[in-house]
Amino acid sequence: MADMLTRIRNANLVRHRIVQITNTKMTLAIAKILKEEGYISSFEEIELSNRKYLLLCLKYYGYNRSPTIKGIKRISKPGLRIYVSGDNLPKVLSNLGIAILSTSKGILTNYSAKKLGIGGEVICYIW
Known part of the structure; x- marks a missing residue:
């Protein structure tokens, strides 16, 4: 949980478009809430070498690409x-x-x- 929040915070600071997070039931539920509330544009579940991950597409707005979060x-x-x-x-x-x-x-x-x-x-x- 703390890892997910830290990864999102760090990705926002350096203006990354995509952040990779370990997929658990809780992180998936939080990703759905972030999508519904408009804080991220989308998310996708992937599997790499028998591990499941979530790819969150972060959302930015304006000329300076200010983060939504x-x-x-x-x-x-x-x-x-x-x-x-x-x-x-x-x-x-x-x-x-x-x-x-x-x-x-x-x-x-x-x-x-x-x-x-x-x-x-x-x-x-x-x-």
């Missing part, structure tokens, strides 16, 4: 898990960003979790 922050860590209830879901930059949660219904954004009225473990903030 301005920041990523890991919240819940193995040493300190952060849980929230359905009433206390986080707001990222006054609702300009999203929080990704691991809930009993799967990996969701804070907006989807609010509609369902459930809480969970806060994985990261993206803006």
Whole structure:
């Protein structure tokens, strides 16, 4: 999880178009959320030498190729898990960003979790 976020952050800093990430159930679910929310343009699953990877196509805009993802922050860590209830879901930059949660219904954004009225473990903030 932390590896995925660090790879995306580093690729954004040097303006790479594609970043390769190890494919797991959680990284695939987060890639789907990033695609739905418009932070990446697309992603593809590939297999190289019996290992599965995700190729994320990062999105840039404007003349200077400013990245769509301005920041990523890991919240819940193995040493300190952060849980929230359905009433206390986080707001990222006054609702300009999203929080990704691991809930009993799967990996969701804070907006989807609010509609369902459930809480969970806060994985990261993206803006």
